[in-house]
Amino acid sequence: MTGPDQMNLDFMQEVRQYLLYLKEMGCTGAPLGEDAQGIVQKWGGVKQVIASHETHLPEHDSLDAILSDLVYCRRCRLADSRKAVICGQGTAGADIMFIGPFPEPADTDSGMPYSGETGRLLTRIIEAMGQSRQSVYICHAVKCRPPEERLPDRFEARACRIWLKRQIRAVSPKIICALGGFAAQSLLGTDEPISRLRGRFHDYEGIAVMPTHEPAYLLVHPKAKRAVWEDMKQVMARLTH
Numbered sequence: 001m002t003g004p005d006q007m008n009l010d011f012m013q014e015v016r017q018y019l020l021y022l023k024e025m026g027c028t029g030a031p032l033g034e035d036a037q038g039i040v041q042k043w044g045g046v047k048q049v050i051a052s053h054e055t056h057l058p059e060h061d062s063l064d065a066i067l068s069d070l071v072y073c074r075r076c077r078l079a080d081s082r083k084a085v086i087c088g089q090g091t092a093g094a095d096i097m098f099i100g101p102f103p104e105p106a107d108t109d110s111g112m113p114y115s116g117e118t119g120r121l122l123t124r125i126i127e128a129m130g131q132s133r134q135s136v137y138i139c140h141a142v143k144c145r146p147p148e149e150r151l152p153d154r155f156e157a158r159a160c161r162i163w164l165k166r167q168i169r170a171v172s173p174k175i176i177c178a179l180g181g182f183a184a185q186s187l188l189g190t191d192e193p194i195s196r197l198r199g200r201f202h203d204y205e206g207i208a209v210m211p212t213h214e215p216a217y218l219l220v221h222p223k224a225k226r227a228v229w230e231d232m233k234q235v236m237a238r239l240t241h
Contacts (some may be wrong), residue, residue, distance in 0.1 A: 102145055
């Protein structure tokens, strides 16, 4: 779909996403005049097209194609405040995919995930596993950093899920390491805390998922490094089987 039709569809997507955002904020409705009611009735004929467009995963996808699409993303309000869109780093076909929560300030400056102190810690963990940053794939569940040091809300996490799904399909890893509760919950669709999720494998569409503590947590709680290493030993053992 190209040209005016695609522009109209993109516009309707933005309207729909904004309405969903208002719903999340507690808005239950708004008065409509006759003209507005007529417009809403016309939307009924295209709602299935919009839903299909939002959830459709390309049959032949690539990390380059995802990046090209992602930089124009306006699926949530973070598009209005972001400094950069952080896609990911690594290669398709990597055995292990690391998924963190959302970019840190150093990431938005460099354009790469895990660029600061937490990134150096993650690199040491990866190298201790006999891997390198080039041999794995690293990304975030939410691709833009929220303003004012706040966490992404549920709407923003849900809006970004299509990009994460495309990345997982393009990389096709054998194992996913979900770094921290936010990333694990976003991926697995659960409210369980990381303390209950870590230490055992879960399933995401046939891919083994090992939730563990995120590097930022380890900088504040260094004693948790032992638990993370136990999780990584399970990952390495699974790869050799």
